[in-house]
Amino acid sequence: MPSNEHFTEYCQQVSQQIRWKRVRGVVAQELEQHLCDQQDAYVEQGHDADEAARMAVAQMGDAQMVGQALNQTHRPQTPWLPMFVILVLLAVGLVLQSMLSPDAIWALPYGIAAAAFILGYFMDTSLLGRHAGKVYGLVLALSLLALFRIRVSLHAVMLGHSFAVLSLPPFDIMLGNLTLIFPIAYGLFVYWMRNRGMLGIVYCGLAYLPFAGFLLCIPTIIGFLLYTIASLVLLCTAIWLGWFHVRRVRGLALALIPPLMCCGVFLVTLLSSESLQFRSFRIDLDGHLNNQVRELVTQAAFWGQGGGDLSTIPNLETDYTLLYGIHRFGLGPFLALMLLSVGLCIFCMRRGLRQQSMLGKLLVVAVSTTFVLQVLSYGVTNLGYALFGAISFPFVSYGGTALVLNSLLMGCMLSVFRMGPWVRDAVTAVQKV
Amino acid sequence: MSVDKSLLAGSTTTLILKLLEERDMYGYEMIETLALRSDHTFDFKAGTLYPILHTLEKQGLVSSYEQRTPQERIRKYYHLTESGRERLQEKQLEWTRFVNAVEKILKGGGVHAFQ
Numbered sequence: 001m002p003s004n005e006h007f008t009e010y011c012q013q014v015s016q017q018i019r020w021k022r023v024r025g026v027v028a029q030e031l032e033q034h035l036c037d038q039q040d041a042y043v044e045q046g047h048d049a050d051e052a053a054r055m056a057v058a059q060m061g062d063a064q065m066v067g068q069a070l071n072q073t074h075r076p077q078t079p080w081l082p083m084f085v086i087l088v089l090l091a092v093g094l095v096l097q098s099m100l101s102p103d104a105i106w107a108l109p110y111g112i113a114a115a116a117f118i119l120g121y122f123m124d125t126s127l128l129g130r131h132a133g134k135v136y137g138l139v140l141a142l143s144l145l146a147l148f149r150i151r152v153s154l155h156a157v158m159l160g161h162s163f164a165v166l167s168l169p170p171f172d173i174m175l176g177n178l179t180l181i182f183p184i185a186y187g188l189f190v191y192w193m194r195n196r197g198m199l200g201i202v203y204c205g206l207a208y209l210p211f212a213g214f215l216l217c218i219p220t221i222i223g224f225l226l227y228t229i230a231s232l233v234l235l236c237t238a239i240w241l242g243w244f245h246v247r248r249v250r251g252l253a254l255a256l257i258p259p260l261m262c263c264g265v266f267l268v269t270l271l272s273s274e275s276l277q278f279r280s281f282r283i284d285l286d287g288h289l290n291n292q293v294r295e296l297v298t299q300a301a302f303w304g305q306g307g308g309d310l311s312t313i314p315n316l317e318t319d320y321t322l323l324y325g326i327h328r329f330g331l332g333p334f335l336a337l338m339l340l341s342v343g344l345c346i347f348c349m350r351r352g353l354r355q356q357s358m359l360g361k362l363l364v365v366a367v368s369t370t371f372v373l374q375v376l377s378y379g380v381t382n383l384g385y386a387l388f389g390a391i392s393f394p395f396v397s398y399g400g401t402a403l404v405l406n407s408l409l410m411g412c413m414l415s416v417f418r419m420g421p422w423v424r425d426a427v428t429a430v431q432k433v
Numbered sequence: 434m435s436v437d438k439s440l441l442a443g444s445t446t447t448l449i450l451k452l453l454e455e456r457d458m459y460g461y462e463m464i465e466t467l468a469l470r471s472d473h474t475f476d477f478k479a480g481t482l483y484p485i486l487h488t489l490e491k492q493g494l495v496s497s498y499e500q501r502t503p504q505e506r507i508r509k510y511y512h513l514t515e516s517g518r519e520r521l522q523e524k525q526l527e528w529t530r531f532v533n534a535v536e537k538i539l540k541g542g543g544v545h546a547f548q
Contacts, residue, residue: 014480027483030460030509034479037461061480069484073491356496356514421490425498 006053007035010063017067022124023074023422035060079417085344086395086410092337093396096325100317100398109400113407120411126424128412129359132192136207139185143178143214177391177401179223180370182211183230184409187366190234191359194243201244201251204235205258212262216269221388222377224266228259230369237365243358289313293323294384303330317398319390322382338379341394345372348413360416360423367413371406445485447528448475450521453495453513460486460509486511494520 011028018024035056042052060066128135146166166173189207193200208231215224232255238244239251292312300306306327310316316324326334345368352364371394378390378397392402394410416423452463460482467475489495494517499507513521537543 027487029507031479031483033459033506033508034461034483036506037459038479041465059479061478063480066480066484069480070487073484073487354493356490356493421497 004053006057007032010035010057010060013063014067014070017064018071018074020071020074020076022076022419026422026424027070027074031060074422076418077420079414082344082348082410082414082417085340088340089337089395092325093321093393093398096321096396097317097398099328100321100324106400109403112400113403116404116408117411120408120413121415121418123412123415125359125363125412125415125419128188128363129191129357129423129425132188136185136189136192139181140210143175143182143211146173146175146178147214147217171400173401174399175218176215176220176223177399177405179215179220179227179391180374180402180405180409182215182227183234183370184363184366184412186211186227186231187234187362190238191362194238194358195245197244198246198251198254201235201239201246201254205255208235208258209262212259216262216266220391221266221270222391225388226370226373226377226391228263229373230366232256232259233369234362234366238358238362241358241361290384290386292384293320293382293386296323296327297331297383300326301330303332306330318392319397320382321397322378322393326382334379334382337396338375341375342372345375348417351417352413355416355423356421357423357425359425360419363416364413367409370409374406444524444528445477445481446489447521447524449482449485449489450494450513450517450524453511454518454521457510457512459511463511489517493517 011031014031015024015028018027035053038056038059039049039052042055043049047055166175186208190204193203193207196203208228211227211231212224215227235255236252239246239255240248242248244251296306296308296310296313299308308327310324310327313320313323322334322337325337348364348371349368352361352368355361355364374391374394377386377388378393380386381390392399392406394406395403448467449463452458452466458466460479464477464479464482467477486495490497490511493514495511496514497509497511499509502508
């Protein structure tokens with residue numbers, strides 16, 4: 001029997017004792033490597049290869065015992081607390097939606113969202129790391145493809161919405177909501193470029209531009225801002241943690257250039273353009289809607305039904321769900337909901353930064369940042385201080401695309417927690433902690 | 434002379450953390466280093482080492498990363514984390530107290546509880 005077959009057989013016997021199949025490959029690879037090292041040592045001592053292999057296996061110890069000991073260590077960790085908070089948010093959303101428009105609740109988006117969450121949760125996130133560049137390219141290609149297939153909803157324009165809609169019957173996908181997956185795609189690009197010094201940062205700067213351009217074409221101002229902030233946070237985190245092996249100040253200065261340039265171009269376009277798309281941003285520049293919202297908030301009770309009339313507020317289900325909640329249940333529950341959501345993000349971010357793999361850290365930072373920016377922008381909008389509107393309040397406000405994408409993202413993030421230290425970074429020859 | 438394994442049981446973690454305090458190592462390297470430094474008093478079976486290493490990793494006391502060797506093998510290196518360093522200091526203090534206490538008893542003489 002050739003020596004590597006001894007090793008494969010031994011490693012299989014050990015792996016079979018581990019119930020969590022996801023880690024079997026990682027464990028087997030490490031043990032096989034050890035066996036090879038041990039075999040080399042025995043060969044150097046003068047044994048022939050086959051005998052050395054048998055001795056190496058014997059030195060390893062009983063396969064059953066080793067496998068059982070490893071099985072005790074390798075158990076997936078279910079992140080109960082974040083799951084519980086997500087369920088609470090979902091329940092709050094369902095209650096508010098059922099009160100706002102009971103006939104409009106459609107089970108299909110919730111079913112797809114559940115499937116997306118499960119897909120993300122049970123996905124091997126290490127795969128994303130191994131194909132980081134391809135995932136970025138795929139998201140970009142699909143987005144650009146979608147851009148050529150959109151139709152404009154004039155109704156949405158009149159209501160001041162981002163209005164690019166991709167029709168895939170029976171679904172209408174709001175392209176502005178694709179903003180939610182851009183940070184994670186960009187984060188994967190940053191991960192791909194790690195260890196490449198200043199040139200890597202330059203490439204990351206260039207990789208930021210297509211998505212930013214896409215969001216300005218749709219256009220969605222809040223989406224552009226959310227993506228810009230999230231991508232900056234991701235790149236700065238990577239530079240700060242030394243993944244590019246450059247001096248921090250230089251790296252951070254370089255990272256700021258593309259977003260600042262993009263923001264400059266955007267502001268000039270916003271203020272000068274008379275195009276249909278950009279006019280939609282300025283629909284409430286006189287602050288009429290914001291004034292109405294603030295008026296309603298001041299009439300709200302801290303607990304219980306408040307005063308005022310909500311009938312003049314457009315899109316309660318999608319854009320002003322929390323305002324309805326404030327009006328119906330008071331400011332207290334609103335504050336509690338905001339605290340719960342922001343608390344979830346802080347919890348996830350802290351836990352994410354303790355992850356040992358760079359991939360795990362980046363995924364958690366990408367999802368948490370996207371989540372918290374949605375929560376804050378939505379909260380501010382619903383208090384009457386919106387400049388640019390909001391995308392959604394994850395799991396609470398109505399919106400199929402946002403619900404599905406948020407579920408997928410949350411599933412991915414919780415998958416990182418579930419895997420714990422077994423989220424593996426792709427191997428490089430020069431990689432160091 | 435072989436050593437009773439039960440004496441070793443409680444201190445394996447300390448030995449591994451101590452090795453990693455000096456530099457990052459892979460499993461085989463740890464076993465060889467321990468054997469050499471202890472004049473083969475501590476000849477670990479590899480199958481004993483890996484469950485311990487993986488438990489330490491899960492507890493966040495060590496982290497790991499993979500590197501490709503010139504022979505195109507993928508080798509998993511372990512690295513002592515900050516909390517691992519703190520745990521090592523605690524364990525070393527604990528060990529020193531334990532050894533001192535055992536030595537005092539083994540020397541014999543001294544005080545008796547009921548004289």
